[in-house]
Amino acid sequence: xxxxxxxxxxxxxxxxxxxxxxxxxxxxxxxxxxxxxxxxxxxxxxxxxxxxxxxxxxxxxxxxxxxxxxxxxxxxxxxxxxxxxxxxxxxxxxxxxxxxxxxxxxxxxxxxxxxxxxxxxxxxxxxxxxxxxxxxxxxxxxxxxxxxxxxxxxxxxxxxxxxxxxxxxxxxxxxxxxxxxxxxxxxxxxxxxxxxxxxxxxxxxxxxxxxxxxxxxxxxxxxxxxxxxxxxxxxxxxxxxxxxxxxxxxxxxxxxxxxxxxxxxxxxxxxxxxxxxxxxxxxxxxxxxxxxxxxxxxxxxxxxxxxxxxxxxxxxxxxxxxxxxxxxxxxxxxxxxxxxxxxxxxxxxxxxxxxxxxxxxxxxxxxxxxxxxxxxxxxxxxxxxxxxxxxxxxxxxxxxxxxxxxxxxx
Amino acid sequence: xxxxxxxxxxxxxxxxxxxxxxxxxxxxxxxxxxxxxxxxxxxxxxxxxxxxxxxxxxxxxxxxxxxxxxxxxxxxxxxxxxxxxxxxxxxxxxxxxxxxxxxxxxxxxxxxxxxxxxxxxxxxxxxxxxxxxxxxxxxxxxxxxxxxxxxxxxxx
Numbered sequence: 001x002x003x004x005x006x007x008x009x010x011x012x013x014x015x016x017x018x019x020x021x022x023x024x025x026x027x028x029x030x031x032x033x034x035x036x037x038x039x040x041x042x043x044x045x046x047x048x049x050x051x052x053x054x055x056x057x058x059x060x061x062x063x064x065x066x067x068x069x070x071x072x073x074x075x076x077x078x079x080x081x082x083x084x085x086x087x088x089x090x091x092x093x094x095x096x097x098x099x100x101x102x103x104x105x106x107x108x109x110x111x112x113x114x115x116x117x118x119x120x121x122x123x124x125x126x127x128x129x130x131x132x133x134x135x136x137x138x139x140x141x142x143x144x145x146x147x148x149x150x151x152x153x154x155x156x157x158x159x160x161x162x163x164x165x166x167x168x169x170x171x172x173x174x175x176x177x178x179x180x181x182x183x184x185x186x187x188x189x190x191x192x193x194x195x196x197x198x199x200x201x202x203x204x205x206x207x208x209x210x211x212x213x214x215x216x217x218x219x220x221x222x223x224x225x226x227x228x229x230x231x232x233x234x235x236x237x238x239x240x241x242x243x244x245x246x247x248x249x250x251x252x253x254x255x256x257x258x259x260x261x262x263x264x265x266x267x268x269x270x271x272x273x274x275x276x277x278x279x280x281x282x283x284x285x286x287x288x289x290x291x292x293x294x295x296x297x298x299x300x301x302x303x304x305x306x307x308x309x310x311x312x313x314x315x316x317x318x319x320x321x322x323x324x325x326x327x328x329x330x331x332x333x334x335x336x337x338x339x340x341x342x343x344x345x346x347x348x349x350x351x352x353x354x355x356x357x358x359x360x361x362x363x364x365x366x367x368x369x370x371x372x373x374x375x376x377x378x379x380x381x382x383x384x385x386x387x388x389x390x391x392x393x394x395x396x397x398x399x400x401x402x403x404x405x406x407x408x409x410x
Numbered sequence: 411x412x413x414x415x416x417x418x419x420x421x422x423x424x425x426x427x428x429x430x431x432x433x434x435x436x437x438x439x440x441x442x443x444x445x446x447x448x449x450x451x452x453x454x455x456x457x458x459x460x461x462x463x464x465x466x467x468x469x470x471x472x473x474x475x476x477x478x479x480x481x482x483x484x485x486x487x488x489x490x491x492x493x494x495x496x497x498x499x500x501x502x503x504x505x506x507x508x509x510x511x512x513x514x515x516x517x518x519x520x521x522x523x524x525x526x527x528x529x530x531x532x533x534x535x536x537x538x539x540x541x542x543x544x545x546x547x548x549x550x551x552x553x554x555x556x557x558x559x560x561x562x563x564x565x566x
Binding site for chain 1 (some may be wrong): 463486487556562
Protein backbone atom coordinates (compact mmCIF):
# COMPACT_ATOMS: atom_id res chain seq x y z
CA UNK A 1 0.00 0.00 0.00
CA UNK A 2 1.43 3.36 -0.99
CA UNK A 3 1.34 6.54 1.02
CA UNK A 4 -1.88 8.06 -0.29
CA UNK A 5 -3.96 4.99 0.38
CA UNK A 6 -2.27 4.53 3.75
CA UNK A 7 -3.12 8.05 4.86
CA UNK A 8 -6.72 7.73 3.74
CA UNK A 9 -9.13 5.73 5.82
CA UNK A 10 -12.56 4.56 4.80
CA UNK A 11 -15.30 5.60 7.25
CA UNK A 12 -16.05 3.00 9.92
CA UNK A 13 -19.67 2.64 8.65
CA UNK A 14 -18.35 0.86 5.56
CA UNK A 15 -20.01 1.00 2.15
CA UNK A 16 -22.89 3.23 3.25
CA UNK A 17 -20.50 6.17 3.52
CA UNK A 18 -18.35 7.41 0.64
CA UNK A 19 -15.67 9.96 1.49
CA UNK A 20 -15.43 12.99 -0.83
CA UNK A 21 -11.64 12.92 -0.99
CA UNK A 22 -12.04 10.03 -3.44
CA UNK A 23 -12.97 12.58 -6.12
CA UNK A 24 -10.32 15.17 -5.27
CA UNK A 25 -7.06 13.42 -4.41
CA UNK A 26 -4.44 13.33 -7.17
CA UNK A 27 -2.61 10.39 -5.59
CA UNK A 28 -5.81 8.37 -5.56
CA UNK A 29 -6.29 9.17 -9.24
CA UNK A 30 -2.82 7.88 -10.07
CA UNK A 31 -3.32 4.74 -8.01
CA UNK A 32 -6.58 4.01 -9.77
CA UNK A 33 -4.74 4.07 -13.06
CA UNK A 34 -2.19 1.54 -11.79
CA UNK A 35 -4.34 -0.71 -9.60
CA UNK A 36 -7.65 -0.66 -11.44
CA UNK A 37 -7.19 0.27 -15.11
CA UNK A 38 -3.74 -1.27 -15.53
CA UNK A 39 -4.56 -3.89 -12.90
CA UNK A 40 -6.50 -7.18 -13.16
CA UNK A 41 -9.71 -5.68 -14.54
CA UNK A 42 -11.27 -6.15 -17.97
CA UNK A 43 -11.85 -2.91 -19.84
CA UNK A 44 -14.14 -2.44 -22.81
CA UNK A 45 -12.13 -1.18 -25.81
CA UNK A 46 -14.50 -1.12 -28.78
CA UNK A 47 -17.07 -3.10 -30.74
CA UNK A 48 -15.76 -5.78 -33.07
CA UNK A 49 -17.95 -4.13 -35.72
CA UNK A 50 -15.64 -1.11 -35.59
CA UNK A 51 -12.81 -3.28 -36.92
CA UNK A 52 -14.38 -5.39 -39.63
CA UNK A 53 -11.62 -5.14 -42.25
CA UNK A 54 -8.20 -6.77 -41.96
CA UNK A 55 -5.65 -3.98 -41.49
CA UNK A 56 -8.05 -1.64 -39.70
CA UNK A 57 -7.29 0.10 -36.43
CA UNK A 58 -9.09 2.21 -33.88
CA UNK A 59 -7.85 4.32 -31.01
CA UNK A 60 -9.18 3.50 -27.58
CA UNK A 61 -8.01 3.69 -23.99
CA UNK A 62 -7.34 1.70 -20.87
CA UNK A 63 -8.32 4.26 -18.26
CA UNK A 64 -6.22 7.28 -19.14
CA UNK A 65 -3.70 5.18 -21.09
CA UNK A 66 -3.98 5.59 -24.85
CA UNK A 67 -4.44 2.30 -26.68
CA UNK A 68 -4.62 1.14 -30.30
CA UNK A 69 -6.87 -1.78 -31.24
CA UNK A 70 -6.12 -3.45 -34.57
CA UNK A 71 -7.25 -6.31 -36.76
CA UNK A 72 -4.31 -7.88 -38.56
CA UNK A 73 -4.25 -9.33 -42.07
CA UNK A 74 -5.15 -12.76 -40.68
CA UNK A 75 -8.20 -11.32 -38.95
CA UNK A 76 -6.84 -11.53 -35.40
CA UNK A 77 -7.49 -8.66 -32.99
CA UNK A 78 -4.67 -7.00 -31.06
CA UNK A 79 -4.40 -4.07 -28.69
CA UNK A 80 -1.35 -2.26 -27.43
CA UNK A 81 -0.33 0.96 -25.80
CA UNK A 82 -0.30 3.90 -28.22
CA UNK A 83 3.32 4.78 -27.33
CA UNK A 84 6.50 4.37 -29.33
CA UNK A 85 9.35 2.34 -27.83
CA UNK A 86 11.79 5.09 -28.76
CA UNK A 87 10.82 8.46 -27.29
CA UNK A 88 7.31 7.67 -26.17
CA UNK A 89 5.43 9.49 -28.90
CA UNK A 90 1.88 8.56 -29.82
CA UNK A 91 2.06 6.00 -32.60
CA UNK A 92 -1.39 6.45 -34.07
CA UNK A 93 -2.90 9.90 -34.40
CA UNK A 94 -6.14 9.28 -36.30
CA UNK A 95 -9.21 8.02 -34.46
CA UNK A 96 -9.53 5.14 -36.89
CA UNK A 97 -8.18 4.00 -40.20
CA UNK A 98 -6.47 1.27 -42.16
CA UNK A 99 -2.76 0.49 -42.32
CA UNK A 100 -0.37 -2.27 -43.35
CA UNK A 101 1.86 -1.40 -40.43
CA UNK A 102 2.08 1.28 -37.79
CA UNK A 103 4.79 3.89 -38.27
CA UNK A 104 5.68 6.44 -35.61
CA UNK A 105 5.67 9.89 -37.22
CA UNK A 106 8.47 11.18 -34.97
CA UNK A 107 11.41 9.02 -36.15
CA UNK A 108 9.71 6.48 -38.42
CA UNK A 109 10.09 3.47 -36.13
CA UNK A 110 7.72 0.84 -37.44
CA UNK A 111 5.50 -1.81 -35.87
CA UNK A 112 3.34 -4.63 -37.13
CA UNK A 113 -0.36 -4.64 -36.31
CA UNK A 114 0.31 -6.73 -33.21
CA UNK A 115 2.46 -3.95 -31.77
CA UNK A 116 5.83 -5.61 -32.35
CA UNK A 117 8.70 -3.29 -33.22
CA UNK A 118 9.78 -4.28 -36.75
CA UNK A 119 11.99 -1.45 -37.89
CA UNK A 120 14.27 1.31 -36.55
CA UNK A 121 15.12 3.99 -39.09
CA UNK A 122 18.88 4.19 -39.76
CA UNK A 123 19.48 1.46 -37.18
CA UNK A 124 22.86 0.68 -38.75
CA UNK A 125 23.62 4.32 -39.40
CA UNK A 126 24.22 5.95 -42.74
CA UNK A 127 27.38 5.38 -44.75
CA UNK A 128 28.99 3.58 -41.84
CA UNK A 129 28.41 6.51 -39.46
CA UNK A 130 26.00 6.90 -36.58
CA UNK A 131 23.26 4.37 -35.90
CA UNK A 132 22.43 2.29 -32.89
CA UNK A 133 24.93 0.02 -31.07
CA UNK A 134 24.52 -3.63 -32.11
CA UNK A 135 23.74 -4.66 -28.54
CA UNK A 136 20.93 -2.14 -28.06
CA UNK A 137 17.55 -3.87 -27.75
CA UNK A 138 14.84 -1.23 -28.31
CA UNK A 139 12.32 -4.08 -28.66
CA UNK A 140 12.48 -4.40 -24.86
CA UNK A 141 10.90 -0.94 -24.56
CA UNK A 142 7.97 -1.59 -26.88
CA UNK A 143 4.40 -0.56 -26.19
CA UNK A 144 2.68 -2.65 -23.54
CA UNK A 145 0.40 -5.28 -25.05
CA UNK A 146 -3.06 -6.04 -23.82
CA UNK A 147 -4.62 -9.45 -23.50
CA UNK A 148 -7.94 -9.44 -25.39
CA UNK A 149 -11.16 -11.37 -25.08
CA UNK A 150 -14.24 -10.80 -27.18
CA UNK A 151 -17.71 -11.48 -25.88
CA UNK A 152 -20.72 -11.26 -28.21
CA UNK A 153 -19.09 -8.57 -30.35
CA UNK A 154 -17.61 -6.59 -27.45
CA UNK A 155 -13.81 -6.33 -27.24
CA UNK A 156 -12.36 -6.29 -23.72
CA UNK A 157 -8.70 -5.93 -22.82
CA UNK A 158 -6.46 -6.16 -19.78
CA UNK A 159 -2.80 -5.53 -19.07
CA UNK A 160 -2.70 -8.00 -16.19
CA UNK A 161 -1.55 -11.53 -17.04
CA UNK A 162 -3.22 -12.71 -13.83
CA UNK A 163 -6.65 -11.30 -14.61
CA UNK A 164 -9.31 -14.00 -14.33
CA UNK A 165 -10.94 -15.16 -17.58
CA UNK A 166 -13.48 -12.56 -18.74
CA UNK A 167 -16.55 -14.74 -18.21
CA UNK A 168 -15.46 -15.55 -14.66
CA UNK A 169 -14.69 -11.85 -14.05
CA UNK A 170 -18.24 -10.97 -15.14
CA UNK A 171 -20.18 -13.89 -13.67
CA UNK A 172 -22.85 -15.94 -15.45
CA UNK A 173 -25.71 -13.51 -14.80
CA UNK A 174 -23.92 -10.51 -16.34
CA UNK A 175 -22.73 -12.60 -19.29
CA UNK A 176 -26.30 -13.73 -19.97
CA UNK A 177 -27.55 -10.12 -19.84
CA UNK A 178 -24.83 -9.02 -22.26
CA UNK A 179 -25.72 -11.82 -24.68
CA UNK A 180 -29.38 -10.85 -24.39
CA UNK A 181 -28.68 -7.45 -25.97
CA UNK A 182 -25.84 -8.45 -28.31
CA UNK A 183 -28.10 -10.92 -30.03
CA UNK A 184 -26.90 -10.54 -33.67
CA UNK A 185 -24.09 -9.06 -35.79
CA UNK A 186 -23.84 -5.35 -35.07
CA UNK A 187 -24.47 -2.51 -37.51
CA UNK A 188 -22.90 0.79 -36.41
CA UNK A 189 -25.20 3.82 -36.37
CA UNK A 190 -22.63 6.38 -35.22
CA UNK A 191 -20.95 7.88 -32.19
CA UNK A 192 -20.36 11.09 -30.27
CA UNK A 193 -18.73 12.16 -27.02
CA UNK A 194 -19.38 14.30 -24.01
CA UNK A 195 -16.90 15.98 -21.72
CA UNK A 196 -18.10 15.42 -18.18
CA UNK A 197 -16.92 18.02 -15.67
CA UNK A 198 -16.41 15.39 -13.02
CA UNK A 199 -14.37 12.49 -11.74
CA UNK A 200 -14.99 9.24 -13.62
CA UNK A 201 -16.33 7.51 -10.51
CA UNK A 202 -19.17 10.00 -10.13
CA UNK A 203 -20.46 9.02 -13.56
CA UNK A 204 -20.23 5.31 -12.78
CA UNK A 205 -22.09 5.87 -9.51
CA UNK A 206 -24.76 7.68 -11.49
CA UNK A 207 -25.07 4.73 -13.89
CA UNK A 208 -25.45 2.29 -10.99
CA UNK A 209 -27.81 4.51 -9.05
CA UNK A 210 -31.26 3.05 -9.77
CA UNK A 211 -32.77 5.39 -7.17
CA UNK A 212 -32.16 8.62 -9.09
CA UNK A 213 -33.47 7.57 -12.50
CA UNK A 214 -37.09 8.53 -12.12
CA UNK A 215 -36.40 11.49 -9.84
CA UNK A 216 -33.76 13.43 -11.77
CA UNK A 217 -35.02 12.47 -15.22
CA UNK A 218 -38.52 13.82 -15.23
CA UNK A 219 -39.04 13.12 -18.93
CA UNK A 220 -38.73 9.44 -18.06
CA UNK A 221 -41.38 9.54 -15.38
CA UNK A 222 -43.71 11.93 -17.11
CA UNK A 223 -44.02 9.61 -20.06
CA UNK A 224 -44.10 6.49 -17.88
CA UNK A 225 -40.91 5.11 -19.36
CA UNK A 226 -39.50 4.31 -16.00
CA UNK A 227 -41.20 4.69 -12.70
CA UNK A 228 -39.92 3.02 -9.60
CA UNK A 229 -43.40 1.52 -9.32
CA UNK A 230 -42.83 -0.23 -12.64
CA UNK A 231 -41.85 -3.86 -12.35
CA UNK A 232 -38.11 -4.23 -12.44
CA UNK A 233 -35.08 -4.74 -10.31
CA UNK A 234 -31.36 -4.61 -9.94
CA UNK A 235 -28.78 -7.38 -10.22
CA UNK A 236 -25.44 -6.86 -8.52
CA UNK A 237 -22.62 -9.27 -9.30
CA UNK A 238 -20.97 -11.16 -6.45
CA UNK A 239 -17.84 -9.01 -6.69
CA UNK A 240 -20.07 -5.92 -6.51
CA UNK A 241 -18.49 -4.22 -9.50
CA UNK A 242 -20.96 -5.13 -12.22
CA UNK A 243 -24.67 -4.51 -12.31
CA UNK A 244 -27.83 -4.72 -14.35
CA UNK A 245 -30.91 -2.64 -13.72
CA UNK A 246 -34.00 -3.36 -15.72
CA UNK A 247 -37.66 -2.61 -15.94
CA UNK A 248 -40.58 -3.95 -17.90
CA UNK A 249 -41.97 -1.81 -20.69
CA UNK A 250 -45.51 -1.79 -19.32
CA UNK A 251 -46.53 0.48 -16.49
CA UNK A 252 -48.40 -0.94 -13.54
CA UNK A 253 -50.33 2.32 -13.23
CA UNK A 254 -49.21 3.09 -9.71
CA UNK A 255 -49.82 6.60 -8.45
CA UNK A 256 -47.05 6.80 -5.87
CA UNK A 257 -45.55 9.84 -7.52
CA UNK A 258 -48.76 11.76 -7.92
CA UNK A 259 -49.71 11.08 -4.33
CA UNK A 260 -46.34 12.26 -3.18
CA UNK A 261 -46.91 15.42 -5.21
CA UNK A 262 -43.52 15.16 -6.82
CA UNK A 263 -42.13 17.31 -9.58
CA UNK A 264 -41.95 14.31 -11.87
CA UNK A 265 -45.66 13.79 -12.10
CA UNK A 266 -47.32 16.35 -14.29
CA UNK A 267 -50.77 15.22 -15.20
CA UNK A 268 -51.82 15.68 -18.77
CA UNK A 269 -48.30 16.00 -20.11
CA UNK A 270 -48.42 14.10 -23.35
CA UNK A 271 -46.25 13.99 -26.43
CA UNK A 272 -47.55 15.69 -29.55
CA UNK A 273 -45.45 13.24 -31.59
CA UNK A 274 -45.71 9.98 -29.61
CA UNK A 275 -44.00 8.06 -32.45
CA UNK A 276 -40.79 9.09 -30.67
CA UNK A 277 -41.44 6.29 -28.18
CA UNK A 278 -42.97 3.74 -30.55
CA UNK A 279 -41.04 0.57 -29.79
CA UNK A 280 -41.03 -3.11 -30.59
CA UNK A 281 -40.21 -5.90 -28.14
CA UNK A 282 -37.21 -7.07 -30.15
CA UNK A 283 -35.84 -9.19 -27.31
CA UNK A 284 -39.18 -10.89 -26.70
CA UNK A 285 -39.05 -10.59 -22.92
CA UNK A 286 -40.99 -7.38 -22.28
CA UNK A 287 -37.98 -5.62 -20.80
CA UNK A 288 -38.05 -2.01 -21.96
CA UNK A 289 -34.95 -0.80 -20.20
CA UNK A 290 -31.74 -2.56 -19.32
CA UNK A 291 -28.69 -0.68 -18.10
CA UNK A 292 -25.67 -2.89 -17.56
CA UNK A 293 -22.28 -1.87 -16.22
CA UNK A 294 -18.98 -3.68 -16.03
CA UNK A 295 -16.34 -2.56 -13.58
CA UNK A 296 -14.61 -0.21 -14.00
CA UNK A 297 -16.09 1.92 -16.78
CA UNK A 298 -18.22 0.07 -19.32
CA UNK A 299 -21.94 0.58 -19.90
CA UNK A 300 -24.23 -1.37 -22.21
CA UNK A 301 -27.58 0.30 -22.63
CA UNK A 302 -30.91 -0.81 -24.01
CA UNK A 303 -33.53 1.91 -23.79
CA UNK A 304 -36.38 0.32 -25.67
CA UNK A 305 -34.87 -0.05 -29.17
CA UNK A 306 -32.08 2.43 -28.61
CA UNK A 307 -28.87 0.46 -28.07
CA UNK A 308 -25.49 1.89 -27.15
CA UNK A 309 -22.18 1.13 -25.55
CA UNK A 310 -20.54 3.79 -23.43
CA UNK A 311 -16.89 4.04 -22.50
CA UNK A 312 -15.23 6.43 -20.08
CA UNK A 313 -11.83 8.02 -20.55
CA UNK A 314 -10.55 9.67 -17.35
CA UNK A 315 -8.78 12.92 -18.29
CA UNK A 316 -7.85 14.14 -14.83
CA UNK A 317 -9.48 14.34 -11.43
CA UNK A 318 -12.44 16.42 -12.56
CA UNK A 319 -12.67 15.75 -16.28
CA UNK A 320 -13.85 12.62 -18.10
CA UNK A 321 -14.71 11.89 -21.69
CA UNK A 322 -17.82 9.80 -22.19
CA UNK A 323 -17.81 8.06 -25.58
CA UNK A 324 -21.15 6.79 -26.92
CA UNK A 325 -21.40 4.32 -29.80
CA UNK A 326 -24.93 3.54 -30.96
CA UNK A 327 -25.79 0.48 -32.95
CA UNK A 328 -28.44 -1.75 -34.41
CA UNK A 329 -28.16 -5.14 -36.06
CA UNK A 330 -27.32 -6.16 -39.59
CA UNK A 331 -30.78 -7.64 -40.06
CA UNK A 332 -32.55 -4.36 -39.24
CA UNK A 333 -34.86 -3.05 -41.95
CA UNK A 334 -35.21 0.67 -42.67
CA UNK A 335 -38.14 1.03 -40.29
CA UNK A 336 -36.12 -0.52 -37.45
CA UNK A 337 -33.14 1.73 -38.13
CA UNK A 338 -35.39 4.79 -38.17
CA UNK A 339 -36.95 3.61 -34.89
CA UNK A 340 -33.51 3.32 -33.27
CA UNK A 341 -32.48 6.76 -34.56
CA UNK A 342 -35.73 8.30 -33.29
CA UNK A 343 -35.34 6.71 -29.88
CA UNK A 344 -31.74 7.92 -29.76
CA UNK A 345 -33.40 11.26 -28.90
CA UNK A 346 -33.61 9.78 -25.42
CA UNK A 347 -29.86 9.32 -25.00
CA UNK A 348 -26.58 11.16 -25.43
CA UNK A 349 -25.67 14.75 -24.53
CA UNK A 350 -29.01 16.05 -25.85
CA UNK A 351 -31.00 13.02 -24.68
CA UNK A 352 -34.39 13.60 -23.09
CA UNK A 353 -33.48 11.17 -20.34
CA UNK A 354 -29.72 11.37 -20.22
CA UNK A 355 -28.76 15.00 -20.60
CA UNK A 356 -29.00 15.45 -16.83
CA UNK A 357 -26.46 12.68 -16.31
CA UNK A 358 -23.84 14.83 -18.01
CA UNK A 359 -24.36 17.54 -15.42
CA UNK A 360 -25.32 15.85 -12.13
CA UNK A 361 -21.87 14.30 -11.46
CA UNK A 362 -20.41 17.77 -12.03
CA UNK A 363 -22.78 19.20 -9.41
CA UNK A 364 -21.29 16.76 -6.90
CA UNK A 365 -17.74 17.52 -8.02
CA UNK A 366 -18.25 21.25 -7.53
CA UNK A 367 -20.05 21.02 -4.20
CA UNK A 368 -17.68 18.52 -2.60
CA UNK A 369 -14.44 20.24 -3.64
CA UNK A 370 -14.51 22.02 -0.28
CA UNK A 371 -15.79 19.02 1.69
CA UNK A 372 -12.73 16.82 1.48
CA UNK A 373 -13.21 15.46 5.02
CA UNK A 374 -16.95 14.80 4.71
CA UNK A 375 -18.88 11.83 3.30
CA UNK A 376 -21.95 11.00 1.23
CA UNK A 377 -24.78 8.85 2.59
CA UNK A 378 -25.51 5.77 0.51
CA UNK A 379 -28.05 3.93 2.59
CA UNK A 380 -31.16 3.49 0.43
CA UNK A 381 -32.13 -0.16 0.68
CA UNK A 382 -29.92 -0.64 3.73
CA UNK A 383 -26.26 -1.51 3.64
CA UNK A 384 -26.17 -4.60 1.46
CA UNK A 385 -24.87 -5.08 -2.06
CA UNK A 386 -27.34 -7.87 -2.88
CA UNK A 387 -29.57 -8.00 -5.94
CA UNK A 388 -33.10 -6.72 -5.34
CA UNK A 389 -36.51 -6.91 -6.97
CA UNK A 390 -36.98 -3.17 -6.69
CA UNK A 391 -34.92 -0.14 -7.60
CA UNK A 392 -35.42 2.04 -4.53
CA UNK A 393 -31.98 0.95 -3.47
CA UNK A 394 -28.37 1.99 -3.80
CA UNK A 395 -27.11 -1.60 -3.71
CA UNK A 396 -25.26 -1.31 -7.03
CA UNK A 397 -23.52 1.90 -5.92
CA UNK A 398 -22.34 0.15 -2.76
CA UNK A 399 -21.30 -2.77 -4.94
CA UNK A 400 -19.10 -0.46 -6.99
CA UNK A 401 -17.32 0.70 -3.86
CA UNK A 402 -16.96 -2.84 -2.61
CA UNK A 403 -15.08 -3.78 -5.78
CA UNK A 404 -13.16 -0.49 -5.82
CA UNK A 405 -11.90 -0.91 -2.29
CA UNK A 406 -10.72 -4.40 -3.11
CA UNK A 407 -8.56 -3.23 -6.00
CA UNK A 408 -7.33 -0.11 -4.22
CA UNK A 409 -6.65 -1.71 -0.84
CA UNK A 410 -8.50 1.00 1.06
CA UNK B 411 -29.64 33.17 -57.59
CA UNK B 412 -30.87 36.70 -57.19
CA UNK B 413 -29.60 39.07 -54.54
CA UNK B 414 -33.11 39.23 -53.20
CA UNK B 415 -33.16 35.47 -52.65
CA UNK B 416 -29.83 35.55 -50.85
CA UNK B 417 -31.13 38.31 -48.61
CA UNK B 418 -34.23 36.24 -47.80
CA UNK B 419 -32.08 33.28 -46.76
CA UNK B 420 -29.82 35.52 -44.72
CA UNK B 421 -32.87 37.02 -43.07
CA UNK B 422 -34.25 33.55 -42.30
CA UNK B 423 -30.95 32.57 -40.72
CA UNK B 424 -30.77 35.77 -38.69
CA UNK B 425 -34.30 35.39 -37.37
CA UNK B 426 -33.70 31.70 -36.58
CA UNK B 427 -30.59 32.47 -34.54
CA UNK B 428 -32.25 35.38 -32.81
CA UNK B 429 -35.20 33.27 -31.69
CA UNK B 430 -32.83 30.80 -30.02
CA UNK B 431 -30.45 33.38 -28.56
CA UNK B 432 -33.34 35.47 -27.20
CA UNK B 433 -34.85 32.38 -25.54
CA UNK B 434 -37.95 32.45 -27.74
CA UNK B 435 -37.83 28.69 -28.15
CA UNK B 436 -41.60 28.45 -28.64
CA UNK B 437 -41.06 30.23 -31.99
CA UNK B 438 -38.32 27.80 -33.03
CA UNK B 439 -40.54 25.02 -34.53
CA UNK B 440 -42.29 27.56 -36.76
CA UNK B 441 -39.09 28.01 -38.74
CA UNK B 442 -39.73 24.50 -40.09
CA UNK B 443 -42.34 23.06 -42.42
CA UNK B 444 -44.95 20.71 -40.96
CA UNK B 445 -42.80 17.67 -41.83
CA UNK B 446 -39.52 19.50 -41.48
CA UNK B 447 -36.49 17.51 -40.39
CA UNK B 448 -33.99 18.75 -37.83
CA UNK B 449 -30.93 16.71 -37.01
CA UNK B 450 -27.69 17.40 -35.15
CA UNK B 451 -24.79 15.16 -36.06
CA UNK B 452 -21.01 15.27 -36.07
CA UNK B 453 -18.64 15.75 -39.03
CA UNK B 454 -17.22 12.30 -38.23
CA UNK B 455 -20.59 10.57 -38.54
CA UNK B 456 -21.49 12.64 -41.59
CA UNK B 457 -18.27 11.77 -43.40
CA UNK B 458 -18.54 8.08 -42.46
CA UNK B 459 -22.10 7.97 -43.77
CA UNK B 460 -23.45 7.03 -40.33
CA UNK B 461 -26.99 8.25 -39.62
CA UNK B 462 -26.86 8.80 -35.84
CA UNK B 463 -27.88 12.20 -34.53
CA UNK B 464 -27.83 13.79 -31.08
CA UNK B 465 -31.24 15.18 -32.01
CA UNK B 466 -33.32 13.49 -34.68
CA UNK B 467 -36.65 15.17 -35.37
CA UNK B 468 -38.86 14.55 -38.39
CA UNK B 469 -41.73 16.94 -37.79
CA UNK B 470 -42.61 20.30 -36.32
CA UNK B 471 -44.58 18.45 -33.65
CA UNK B 472 -41.40 16.68 -32.49
CA UNK B 473 -39.69 20.06 -32.19
CA UNK B 474 -42.59 21.39 -30.13
CA UNK B 475 -42.25 18.33 -27.86
CA UNK B 476 -38.58 19.12 -27.41
CA UNK B 477 -39.33 22.71 -26.43
CA UNK B 478 -41.92 21.56 -23.91
CA UNK B 479 -39.49 19.04 -22.48
CA UNK B 480 -36.80 21.71 -22.16
CA UNK B 481 -39.27 24.01 -20.44
CA UNK B 482 -41.04 21.52 -18.17
CA UNK B 483 -39.12 18.26 -17.81
CA UNK B 484 -35.38 18.53 -18.35
CA UNK B 485 -33.04 19.84 -15.68
CA UNK B 486 -30.10 22.01 -16.71
CA UNK B 487 -28.36 25.08 -15.41
CA UNK B 488 -29.51 28.45 -16.73
CA UNK B 489 -27.61 29.25 -19.89
CA UNK B 490 -27.90 31.13 -23.14
CA UNK B 491 -26.31 30.98 -26.57
CA UNK B 492 -24.93 33.56 -28.94
CA UNK B 493 -24.91 32.43 -32.58
CA UNK B 494 -22.58 33.97 -35.12
CA UNK B 495 -23.48 32.96 -38.67
CA UNK B 496 -21.41 33.13 -41.82
CA UNK B 497 -22.72 34.17 -45.21
CA UNK B 498 -24.98 31.41 -46.62
CA UNK B 499 -23.86 29.63 -49.75
CA UNK B 500 -27.13 29.42 -51.69
CA UNK B 501 -27.82 27.00 -54.55
CA UNK B 502 -30.99 25.81 -56.30
CA UNK B 503 -32.31 22.50 -54.96
CA UNK B 504 -34.80 19.85 -56.03
CA UNK B 505 -38.58 20.42 -56.13
CA UNK B 506 -38.24 24.18 -56.29
CA UNK B 507 -36.43 24.29 -52.99
CA UNK B 508 -33.31 26.24 -52.19
CA UNK B 509 -30.24 24.73 -50.57
CA UNK B 510 -28.06 26.75 -48.27
CA UNK B 511 -24.88 26.00 -46.38
CA UNK B 512 -23.99 28.30 -43.54
CA UNK B 513 -21.14 28.21 -41.04
CA UNK B 514 -21.90 28.94 -37.41
CA UNK B 515 -20.14 29.47 -34.12
CA UNK B 516 -22.08 29.32 -30.88
CA UNK B 517 -20.85 30.70 -27.57
CA UNK B 518 -22.54 29.37 -24.42
CA UNK B 519 -22.93 31.73 -21.50
CA UNK B 520 -23.70 30.15 -18.14
CA UNK B 521 -25.59 31.84 -15.30
CA UNK B 522 -22.27 32.01 -13.47
CA UNK B 523 -20.87 34.23 -16.21
CA UNK B 524 -18.66 31.47 -17.56
CA UNK B 525 -18.48 31.80 -21.32
CA UNK B 526 -17.10 29.28 -23.78
CA UNK B 527 -16.98 28.50 -27.46
CA UNK B 528 -19.57 25.74 -27.28
CA UNK B 529 -20.01 24.62 -30.87
CA UNK B 530 -18.80 25.28 -34.39
CA UNK B 531 -20.07 23.70 -37.57
CA UNK B 532 -22.26 24.18 -40.57
CA UNK B 533 -25.93 24.05 -41.41
CA UNK B 534 -26.98 22.10 -44.47
CA UNK B 535 -30.43 23.46 -45.14
CA UNK B 536 -33.19 22.76 -47.63
CA UNK B 537 -35.53 25.71 -47.67
CA UNK B 538 -39.06 26.03 -48.99
CA UNK B 539 -40.12 29.45 -50.21
CA UNK B 540 -43.82 29.18 -49.58
CA UNK B 541 -45.51 32.41 -50.56
CA UNK B 542 -44.00 35.09 -48.40
CA UNK B 543 -42.50 32.78 -45.79
CA UNK B 544 -39.20 30.89 -46.07
CA UNK B 545 -39.10 27.68 -43.97
CA UNK B 546 -36.71 24.82 -43.39
CA UNK B 547 -37.80 21.52 -44.92
CA UNK B 548 -34.59 20.14 -43.54
CA UNK B 549 -31.90 21.51 -41.29
CA UNK B 550 -28.90 19.28 -40.78
CA UNK B 551 -26.52 20.62 -38.14
CA UNK B 552 -23.05 19.19 -38.67
CA UNK B 553 -20.80 19.79 -35.69
CA UNK B 554 -17.08 20.06 -36.40
CA UNK B 555 -16.24 18.32 -33.10
CA UNK B 556 -17.63 15.08 -31.72
CA UNK B 557 -17.34 16.48 -28.20
CA UNK B 558 -20.15 18.26 -26.38
CA UNK B 559 -19.27 19.95 -23.11
CA UNK B 560 -21.53 18.53 -20.36
CA UNK B 561 -24.84 18.57 -22.25
CA UNK B 562 -26.72 20.02 -25.18
CA UNK B 563 -30.07 21.35 -24.03
CA UNK B 564 -30.92 24.42 -26.12
CA UNK B 565 -30.99 23.62 -29.85
CA UNK B 566 -28.32 24.92 -32.21
